Amino acid sequence: MPLIRRPVDRPAEESRDSGHTLNSLSHPDSDLRWRAARDARGLIGADAAIAAALLIEKDPRVREAMFTSLARLGTPVAVEAVISGLRSDDAGLRSGALDTLRIMIPQVHDLLPKLLADKDTDIRILSCELARSLDGAEATQLLCRVLDTDPEANVCAAAVEVLAEVGGPEALASLQNCALKFSGSPFLSFAISAVIARLAPQSTTRA
Amino acid sequence: MIFTETKRYYVERRVNERMAATGSHSFAGYFGLLRVNTQGENEHFVNALTVNETYFYREEHQLQCLSKDLLPERIKKKRGTDGIRIWSVPCSTGEEPYSLAIWLLENWPLVDHYEIEIVGSDIDTRVLQQARQGIFGKRALMRLPPELVQRYFSPSPDDNWQILDDLRNSVRFSAANIVESAETRAHGRFDVIFCRNVLIYFDDASRRAAAENLYENLLPGGFICLGHTESMSRISPLFDVRHFADAIVYQRPLGGAAHG
Numbered sequence: 001m002p003l004i005r006r007p008v009d010r011p012a013e014e015s016r017d018s019g020h021t022l023n024s025l026s027h028p029d030s031d032l033r034w035r036a037a038r039d040a041r042g043l044i045g046a047d048a049a050i051a052a053a054l055l056i057e058k059d060p061r062v063r064e065a066m067f068t069s070l071a072r073l074g075t076p077v078a079v080e081a082v083i084s085g086l087r088s089d090d091a092g093l094r095s096g097a098l099d100t101l102r103i104m105i106p107q108v109h110d111l112l113p114k115l116l117a118d119k120d121t122d123i124r125i126l127s128c129e130l131a132r133s134l135d136g137a138e139a140t141q142l143l144c145r146v147l148d149t150d151p152e153a154n155v156c157a158a159a160v161e162v163l164a165e166v167g168g169p170e171a172l173a174s175l176q177n178c179a180l181k182f183s184g185s186p187f188l189s190f191a192i193s194a195v196i197a198r199l200a201p202q203s204t205t206r207a
Numbered sequence: 208m209i210f211t212e213t214k215r216y217y218v219e220r221r222v223n224e225r226m227a228a229t230g231s232h233s234f235a236g237y238f239g240l241l242r243v244n245t246q247g248e249n250e251h252f253v254n255a256l257t258v259n260e261t262y263f264y265r266e267e268h269q270l271q272c273l274s275k276d277l278l279p280e281r282i283k284k285k286r287g288t289d290g291i292r293i294w295s296v297p298c299s300t301g302e303e304p305y306s307l308a309i310w311l312l313e314n315w316p317l318v319d320h321y322e323i324e325i326v327g328s329d330i331d332t333r334v335l336q337q338a339r340q341g342i343f344g345k346r347a348l349m350r351l352p353p354e355l356v357q358r359y360f361s362p363s364p365d366d367n368w369q370i371l372d373d374l375r376n377s378v379r380f381s382a383a384n385i386v387e388s389a390e391t392r393a394h395g396r397f398d399v400i401f402c403r404n405v406l407i408y409f410d411d412a413s414r415r416a417a418a419e420n421l422y423e424n425l426l427p428g429g430f431i432c433l434g435h436t437e438s439m440s441r442i443s444p445l446f447d448v449r450h451f452a453d454a455i456v457y458q459r460p461l462g463g464a465a466h467g
Contacts, residue, residue: 064419
């Protein structure tokens with residue numbers, strides 16, 4: 001029989017001390033930073049150390065690993081660090097933060113109302129996107145509040161987009177009021193009318 | 208592993224089984240055992256919950272892709288004495304790693320030209336024991352042509368078949384949790400990883416962590432094959448998508464690190 005050789009045992013990786021790992025988060029070699037971002041997860045103070053390193057990290061692969069570790073840690077410090085990424089001027093960091101928050105919905109859930117009312121318009125827009133991951137009824141409730149109270153057309157447009165996918169007939173009244181509020185915005189009026197057209201038959205059926 | 212409401216009965220039944228096995232009179236009592244891992248109960252608990260359905264030559268198109276495209280591309284990077292390493296994880300009761308061995312013996316013309324190391328790993332230590340024994344029933348062999356069954360198996364009691372000793376002794380089986388880098392890293396780096404139909408059971412964060420670990424376990428330019436309904440693109444941006452005639456697979460970029 002042709003041979004498949006018996007494999008040779010490979011030596012286990014040597015253990016690394018926590019100080020070395022945390023220090024490696026700022027190592028000049030991106031491969032070592034990537035590895036440290038993943039290894040740090042089990043260490044005391046990892047959330048704060050990774051959060052600090054994330055602020056200055058430019059390599060997308062290392063950022064991804066840092067975000068993954070923060071998501072798995074899920075501590076308040078980790079959550080805050082990821083949310084801070086949403087506020088960055090760096091588009092890559094913002095999108096990484098958003099992707100990570102999407103998988104941290106259980107940890108972010110209670111913070112969503114506050115994020116949807118943030119003073120920063122961009123945070124409110126991005127937070128509408130996070131509501132997409134919620135249960136339909138809950139998402140509808142939160143986003144209707146946005147439609148009812150937010151003064152920015154772009155924020156309401158973001159809410160309308162998510163409601164188009166997950167919204168229920170309970171959103172009809174808020175959608176109609178929002179259309180009146182922004183009657184001067186052709187895009188928003190069109191988008192709202194499309195969502196109303198989708199939701200209205202559901203309302204009739206349920207009635 | 209995540210289990211939705213639809214799996215409630217499945218989980219309840221298995222928890223009840225473990226409670227009975229440990230003599231626990233209440234869930235609180237059993238939970239206490241888990242917390243301190245009394246008599247290795249954590250391992251028994253995980254074993255009870257893992258799903259282990261597989262058979263030989265499952266998703267054969269990926270095996271086709273392995274011999275026709277993936278290995279020919281990998282050997283272009285090899286120097287004279289470099290071997291080829293293939294990882295089957297999770298390997299369950301061994302059908303997949305043994306399938307890889309049989310497939311290569313039967314279908315890859317260069318099988319004798321390279322030292323080929325096949326490793327099978329799983330979090331479930333119970334199935335690893337079964338894999339090492341290499342005894343399979345008719346259902347597991349249903350996709351194998353009869354001549355291959357005759358060639359690579361010998362009859363075993365109770366209408367079973369046991370894989371030949373040469374093959375059994377040439378596949379290494381080991382425990383590994385692909386979400387934990389401490390466990391995956393020790394296995395070294397591979398040319399091809401088969402990680403089929405397991406990532407779907409993880410929550411999003413664990414799925415990303417597993418993808419990062421699998422990336423680290425690939426040689427630059429190495430390939431990973433997922434289940435046919437799975438997509439790495441939705442999990443992690445680390446990999447390049449490669450479209451071959453028989454399968455879509457994911458590749459660690461060639462420019463990837465020499466370490467980590």
